[in-house]
Amino acid sequence: MAERIRSVLVVEDEFFIAHQLQDALEAGGFLVLGPAATVTEAIDLINSERPDAAVLDFNLGRENVVPVALHLRTLKVPYVLATAYDKAGLESAFLFVDALNLGKPTDLQRLVETIRSL
Numbered sequence: 144m145a146e147r148i149r150s151v152l153v154v155e156d157e158f159f160i161a162h163q164l165q166d167a168l169e170a171g172g173f174l175v176l177g178p179a180a181t182v183t184e185a186i187d188l189i190n191s192e193r194p195d196a197a198v199l200d201f202n203l204g205r206e207n208v209v210p211v212a213l214h215l216r217t218l219k220v221p222y223v224l225a226t227a228y229d230k231a232g233l234e235s236a237f238l239f240v241d242a243l244n245l246g247k248p249t250d251l252q253r254l255v256e257t258i259r260s261l
Contacts, residue, residue, distance in 0.1 A: 148261055152194035153178040154185045154211055155225070156203045163251065164198055164225065171255035180204075185211040189218070196261050197222040198254065200247070201233065212238040221261045225249040 151173045155161035161178035168175050176194050179185035181203055188194075189211070197215055199208045199222050215222050216238060224233070224244040233239040245254055 148195040150174040152176040152197040155200045156180040167251035201226040
């Protein structure tokens with residue numbers, strides 16, 4: 144039996160959206176790490192308390208989330224995207240070729256169900 148996901152890292156630089164994601168995940172019974180608005184914040188959180196899963200926005204202001212996704216993949220932590228970028232826009236980042244993108248705006252019920260299914 145797979146281990147149940149308890150903690151979810153949220154990486155999103157838009158304050159309002161980050162808190163929507165956080166509220167939905169907490170209502171779904173998850174402990175939320177973050178939200179982290181930068182790559183540095185996200186990596187610091189991962190290093191201090193390894194999450195069971197993560198929700199990532201691709202574009203974090205002047206940087207993208209690739210270093211975070213790479214770190215998560217190294218630790219074998221599953222993640223989903225919640226970004227407005229489409230598949231073509233994400234193709235340059237090999238880490239996201241097979242990643243599920245829930246889109247933006249994100250269907251919060253689908254987000255919670257998806258995290259539960261990881």
